[in-house]
Amino acid sequence: MTKQGLQKVAKREGWSANGALSRIRDNGAGATEFHYSLLPMVAQMRLTAVDRGVVDTVNDLSSVTAEQNELWQRYDKLTDAQKQVCHERLATLNQALVLYRGGTFTKDLAMRVAATKAGVSYTTVRNWERLTHGLPENDWLAALAPAHKGCTAKADCHPQVWEYIKADYLRAERPSFAACYRRTSNIAKQNGWSPVPAAKTLKRRIEREFDAATIKMARHGRDAVKAMYPALTRTRTHFDAMEAVNIDGHKFDVFVKWEDGSVSRPMMVAIQDLYSNKFVGWRLAKSENKETVQLTIGDMVRNHGIPDKMWLDNGRAFASKWITGGARTRYRFKVRDDDPVGLLTQLNVECHWTTPYSGQSKPIERAFRDMCDDIAKHPLCEGAWTGNTIDNKPENHGSKSVPIDEFRAIVDAGIAEHNARPGRRSKVCGGKLSFDQAFAQGIEKRVLNVRKATPEQARLWLLAVETLKPRKNGEIYFMGNRYWHAELAAYAGQTITIRIDPENLHAPIHAYSQDGRYIVEVPVLEDAGFDSQDAAREHNSLRKAYVRSAVEADRLKSKIDTEEMKRLAGGVAVPVAPVPDETNVERPVFGGLTKNEKPAVAGAGEVVELTIEPTEDEFARGLKMHMRKAVNDPFAVIGSAYSADDAGFETRGDIPPHQDE
Numbered sequence: 001m002t003k004q005g006l007q008k009v010a011k012r013e014g015w016s017a018n019g020a021l022s023r024i025r026d027n028g029a030g031a032t033e034f035h036y037s038l039l040p041m042v043a044q045m046r047l048t049a050v051d052r053g054v055v056d057t058v059n060d061l062s063s064v065t066a067e068q069n070e071l072w073q074r075y076d077k078l079t080d081a082q083k084q085v086c087h088e089r090l091a092t093l094n095q096a097l098v099l100y101r102g103g104t105f106t107k108d109l110a111m112r113v114a115a116t117k118a119g120v121s122y123t124t125v126r127n128w129e130r131l132t133h134g135l136p137e138n139d140w141l142a143a144l145a146p147a148h149k150g151c152t153a154k155a156d157c158h159p160q161v162w163e164y165i166k167a168d169y170l171r172a173e174r175p176s177f178a179a180c181y182r183r184t185s186n187i188a189k190q191n192g193w194s195p196v197p198a199a200k201t202l203k204r205r206i207e208r209e210f211d212a213a214t215i216k217m218a219r220h221g222r223d224a225v226k227a228m229y230p231a232l233t234r235t236r237t238h239f240d241a242m243e244a245v246n247i248d249g250h251k252f253d254v255f256v257k258w259e260d261g262s263v264s265r266p267m268m269v270a271i272q273d274l275y276s277n278k279f280v281g282w283r284l285a286k287s288e289n290k291e292t293v294q295l296t297i298g299d300m301v302r303n304h305g306i307p308d309k310m311w312l313d314n315g316r317a318f319a320s321k322w323i324t325g326g327a328r329t330r331y332r333f334k335v336r337d338d339d340p341v342g343l344l345t346q347l348n349v350e351c352h353w354t355t356p357y358s359g360q361s362k363p364i365e366r367a368f369r370d371m372c373d374d375i376a377k378h379p380l381c382e383g384a385w386t387g388n389t390i391d392n393k394p395e396n397h398g399s400k401s402v403p404i405d406e407f408r409a410i411v412d413a414g415i416a417e418h419n420a421r422p423g424r425r426s427k428v429c430g431g432k433l434s435f436d437q438a439f440a441q442g443i444e445k446r447v448l449n450v451r452k453a454t455p456e457q458a459r460l461w462l463l464a465v466e467t468l469k470p471r472k473n474g475e476i477y478f479m480g481n482r483y484w485h486a487e488l489a490a491y492a493g494q495t496i497t498i499r500i501d502p503e504n505l506h507a508p509i510h511a512y513s514q515d516g517r518y519i520v521e522v523p524v525l526e527d528a529g530f531d532s533q534d535a536a537r538e539h540n541s542l543r544k545a546y547v548r549s550a551v552e553a554d555r556l557k558s559k560i561d562t563e564e565m566k567r568l569a570g571g572v573a574v575p576v577a578p579v580p581d582e583t584n585v586e587r588p589v590f591g592g593l594t595k596n597e598k599p600a601v602a603g604a605g606e607v608v609e610l611t612i613e614p615t616e617d618e619f620a621r622g623l624k625m626h627m628r629k630a631v632n633d634p635f636a637v638i639g640s641a642y643s644a645d646d647a648g649f650e651t652r653g654d655i656p657p658h659q660d661e
Helices: 003-013 042-054 064-076 080-101 109-118 122-131 137-143 160-169 178-190 200-210 214-218 222-228 290-304 363-375 403-418 433-444 486-491 533-555 560-568 618-634 634-641
Strands: 021-023 030-032 244-251 269-271 279-285 310-311 350-353 463-468 477-480 481-484 496-500 510-512 520-524
Touching: 021 042, 064 137, 080 109, 080 122, 109 160, 122 403, 122 496, 160 178, 160 200, 244 290, 244 363, 269 290, 269 363, 269 403, 279 403, 363 403, 403 433, 477 496, 477 510, 486 520
Parallel strands: 244 310, 310 350
Antiparallel strands: 021 030, 244 269, 269 279, 463 496, 477 481, 496 510, 510 520
C-alpha cells in the first residue's frame, strides 16, 4: 500500500537478484524497475483489471456463481491439515505462473521447474493446473482442495442389533454405552444376530445419526435440552429508577422462633428495583401469603413511590385477586365480573408474569443467593442454619432457633449492607457504584417524577380486620392495644372495619363504617407509668380540651336561647278535655271515706262530683287488697274491674265478696 512497503517486500524476496524480471532504469536516476509478475497474485489481478479497463469483480458478490459456492463450501469442510495442502499446491502453481509470465520460460518448462522445486511430479502440477483452468485466480485455493473423501464405508451391522442398542442407550435411566453394548452382544448371541460391530463403531454411528439435542432429550429430558439453548441476555439499562420492579419470595434456611412460640423457617417477600438492583421493600412472615405481599408493596410505595411496571411470580399469593384483580394480563383463578379491583390495579401498575420455575426471568433470584451466604450463615444464626439441601445439614442442625425479632434485625442489617456495598459490577454501577448510589442517580435523572401515593391510596395496602365494635366512649380494643377517637362514640355498639399494619400496631389505624365509608384515623392510647406525672398532665390537658370542645359545641348547637324558647312555647293553646254526656249510670267511688267525710246527696237531675283526695295510707291499703285478690282469683279481679261493653269501670253485684274483706 506504500512505497516503503513495496521496497521492504522486494528486499525480503530478493527481486533485484532476478535479472530477467528486474533492471536499472536507463534515465540515470539509478531506480530499479521490477516486472509486475513479482507482485502478489491479488495485486497482479488488480493491475491487470485497471490496465484493461474492466470492472473489478473481486469483491462483487453478485458475480459469484453456483460453482464457486460449491468449491468454497467444500473447502470449509476440510481439516486444517487439508487446507495446508491447498496452500502448498497454490504456491507451486503461482511459482510456475510467475516464471511463465516473465517471458523467459514456456508454460511447460515453468511447470517442470516449479514441480522440481516442490518435490512433486510434473504430471501432478499439470493436474493441479487443470483443476484451476477457467476459474478466477481468487478461487484457485478452493479448487485445489483434495478430492478424496476418506473412508466412508459403514461397517456391516445386523438391523436388530442396531435397533436394540439405540433403544437401550437412549433411555431416561442414562445407562453407560459399555453396559448397553454388553447386553446387546449377549442378546445377539442368543438370537443369532450377526454381524455385531465394535463398541466404538456403534457409538460413533449413534453420535453421527443423532444430534446432541436429540441424545440429551432422550437421556436427560426437556429441561436439559432447554438449558443447552443459550440464555437470553437481558439488559435493564433502558429503565429508569423505580420504573420497573420485580417481586418474589425466598425461604431462609434458618429456624426462627415466632411470637406464639412455634419454630419454622421464615419466608421473606422482597421487591427489587430492576434499574439499580436495590431492594426497595421486604417483609418476613411464616408463609408466602397475600397479606405479606400487600404490606410489602405498601412499604415500597410509602418509602420510594409507585412503579410503572412490576414483574411478579405466578404463585397464588401474587396472583391473588386482592393484589392483581382486574389486571388485563391476569390469567390465574376464575375471573368474575364482581371480582374486587386489586391493589396494583388501583395504583395503575402494569403487571407482568414471569415464567414458572425460570430463575433467569427474575433478577431478584441472584440477590437471594447472596442472602443465603450473608444472612442465613450469619454468626448470630449459628446452630439455627438448616442447610440448603437434605444432605447438606450441619453437625449442629436444629440446636438453636433465633427469636423472630432478632432475625428481623439481622435481615434489615444484611439488606442495608447489600444495598450500600460499593464496587458492584452491573452495567449501571460500572464496578464503582453501590446499588444505593445507582438508585439515587437514577432518580435524579428521571424525566418524569416518581408517582407518590395519596393518603387515600396509602390505606389500600393496610390489612382489614372486621367485626369490631367500639365501646360507649368510642374506644377500640385490638391485639392488646387501645385506640380512641371522639368520632367513634357515634358508632358505639355498631360493627365497623379497621385497617391496620399487623407489624406496627402502635401506628394509627383507620376506621370504616359497615357500608365501606371512611370514618377517621384512630391513634393508639399508650399506657403510662403509675408515677408518671408528665403523662398525667398531658392526659388531663387533652381531656380538658376534649371537654371544652364539647361545651363549645353544646353552646353553639342552636341560635335560639332558653328564654326565647319559653316565650315561643307560652303562646301555644292548651286543648280542653270534652265534657261527657249525661247518663243514668252511677259512677263508682273507689276507696273509703274518711271519718269526718259524708257522701253527698244529689237532687233530682243533679250530678254530684265527688272530689276525694286519697291519702298515702289509703292507696297502700287498696293496692294490698287488690294484690290479694289477684293471687287467689285473678280472673275474678279482672272481671270485677273491666267490662267488655264499656271501656270504663262498672259494678257487678253477682260477684261475691272476697273472703278476706
